[in-house]
Amino acid sequence: MRKVFQAELHQVGEQLIEISRLVAEAMEKANQSFVNADIELAQEVIAADARIDFLQNDLDERAIEILALQGPVASDLRMIVGALRMSASLERMGDLARHVAQLARMRYPANVSPESLRPTFAELAENDIAIARKLTELLDTRNLELARDINRHNDRINELHAGIFKAIAAPDFPGNAPTAVDVSLASRYFERFADHGVSVARKVTYLVTGEWAPNGASH
Template identity: 55%
Template structure:
């Protein structure tokens, strides 16, 4: 019975890695669609989000079945419960990718943001992609050093996010109302994507070390 339980826990981890890989692919395509005004690529991101949602729901069902059948305690219980919470965060990361792609689709054939902000969003998108790839590796290996790297990259995303607000609220901003709305929404989506990754990394770090990292750390 114990061997079966361990196999189920490995399946949970494998499924998390699978979903995380899809999320990383999604944000990479979403940011490319956003930066290049590629409506066909945006449509694929939007369509594929259903797959992420479905896999997350299937993982949640598996975790609930494990809780009901195995009634785990101590660290095993934390692993299963954490998997449920990580699955929810990954699903939300997929939603953020979808929202970014939707902005590209809505504004096609125009670019979503004015020229003066495009470099900022390219940098922010590249950081989100890097964070997503690192997150997949973290879920695969539980290497706590990767968790620290994700937090450092998130700090860079936060700084870029603040720079977008400084830009659109500044006296020199000449963008129309729709430009302001699109820029602030897109920046928020990028920032929230990275925040969810940090939340997951803290849970993995806790499982690996037993030390909880405060949310504001």
């Protein structure tokens, strides 16, 4: 029975890694659709989100079944409860990538962002994609240096996000009210994507060390 239990735990862990991999892929493609006003790629991201949702639901059902039938204790219990919470954050990251793609689709054939803010959005996306890729590796390896890297990327994203809101408020903002709304929403999606990545990284850190890292810790 113990071997079966360990195999089930391993399967839950593998499914988390797979969801994280799909989330990284979703943000990469969502960003390409956002940058290039690529409606076909945007539609691909939107459709693919159903796969992430399915895997999250399947993982949650599997984890709840383990809780009900196996009666795990101590560290095993932390792992299962942690997996449930991490899967919710990963699913939300997939939703946020989908939201970016939906913005790109809604404004097609125009770009969502005015040209002056495109370098900022490019850096936001670059950091988000780095977080998603490192999160997949962190879930696989439990190398906590990756968690520290994720926090550093998130710090930079917070700076960029604040800068976009300053740009929107500036009198020389090169756009109308709908553009300002689109830009603020897009920036928020990128920023929240990173926040959920940090949340997953904190949970992995807790599973490894038994201690909660403080919110926003970078070192």
